[in-house]
Amino acid sequence: MTRVEHSVETLLELGREAAQLAGRLLRDGRPSGLGVAATKSSPVDVVTEMDIAAEKLITDFLIDFRPLDGYLGEEGGTTAEGVSGVRWVIDPLDGTVNYLYGLPSWAVSIGIEMYGERVAGVVEVPMRGETYFAHRGRGAFVTGGVHGRKDVPLRCRADAPLAEALVATGFNYVAEVRAHQAEVARDLIPQVRDIRRGGSAALDLCDVAAGRLDGYFERGLHPWDLSAGDIIAREAGALTGGRPGRPADGELTVAATPGVFEPLQALLDELGAWHD
Template sequence: MAVSPTELLDIARTIALEAGELIARRRSEGVVVADTKSSSIDVVTFADRECEEFVKSRLAELRPEDGFYGEEGGDSTGTSGLTWIVDPIDGTVNYLYGIPQFAVSIAVVEGTPDPGTWKQLAGVVFNPMNDELYFASLGGGAFLTKAGMTSPLAVNQETLLAHTLLATGFAYSSELRAEQADVLTRILPAVRDIRRAGAASLDLCAVAAGQLDAYYERDTKPWDYAAGSLVLREAGGVVGGLDGAPEGREMLLATNTHLFSQIEKLLLS
């Protein structure tokens, strides 16, 4: 690989800041729903599509030989062995309602968009409404830049399940939500409390920053976690699925080394 993770991070960070400014401007102008996807409540806005096209075009200028994999489609296979994984607006429903919990998520991996085989190289998650830029590169640590100040990130080292502040999310499918509700009835009595903020990338970064102790969710896609999971890993956390599987659609669990197996047992019970 001719380019270093640090160089790739610089590109991701630059484009994420530009894309964040774009979606913030579009939010102030008013959000228009362009279509629905998996269900009538799974919306995509014109800003989602515009932002993804913007990111894709900027990457084509700077890294024309790389592949691209975005939530809104338009995927392409490159010749460099690297793939950019992009969620133009993670937390679209929050964006639609004006809740300031959404982000641009940009990651680059060596390989394909498959957490079982990829090698994560760099990742950026930017919430333009709160001016929070989370970023990490392989072996380079994880950081948050806010209000011009940059600080390193480190996961909490909580060991007690009963003291765990745990975040989760829910699918758009009503059938799957019913199953997720059943799981929640087992978990809620065992932990300190539950949070549901509505953007997987920011939940992962919140665990990395010590604002949460853990996060789990079923039915996530690579663009939801490609950047945030690298930030969390570089902050000293653990990310995976159940029974030794990598994170993915069946389950994503992110926490510290002390709590992972305890939460995994609850999810498997």
């Protein structure tokens, strides 16, 4: 493939606009009941009509501007390799169960890759009125909410000992995997300040970036779960990875302040957080 120069700033601006459009659709169109379109990995892993509608809105919007790009969406509405070297990695509704029940912790996540490397990402959080975004090498920012219309730089918390760290996690929807994850959480709790379970990987990664959490870990994430949040956390000064020496992936994703990252990663590896 011939490498073509692309403006990351332009791509990020398109991503922000697409995420905001989808966020408004989801916020204003949430059904009053618990209508479920289908289940995925298990009876409790759901996809709603709104997930599908939001993904279609995002991809239709982006394809109008970027017809030669690649697209990877969680709900499979648009999966294309592309020929431009740019790929959009889309989770139209991260935190679907929260959304179904009217809990505010859900988000629209769009990661941007160029020639196989993450270069930017945006996470739209409609119920907070916040937009998180990052451009590789240029920092991470949040706008909206209490910050108003200013782009406010994000910075992870100052380092604390692992014993004083507030750590978030998530649980798989397959019963056997959830049971093992509960055992890991049980063994981890005495060694940290406390554990939180927010229900949205993208939002947990942004909360590490914003200094609301000292760390986050989860097994079983897909590329669309972590694409945008990973670069936002890293650009805010956090470290991210998987098992020791490996990148964040479906086996294990860890994000934390620099002082918490290595001891948390090592402990999770020892506890077997990476296997079922």
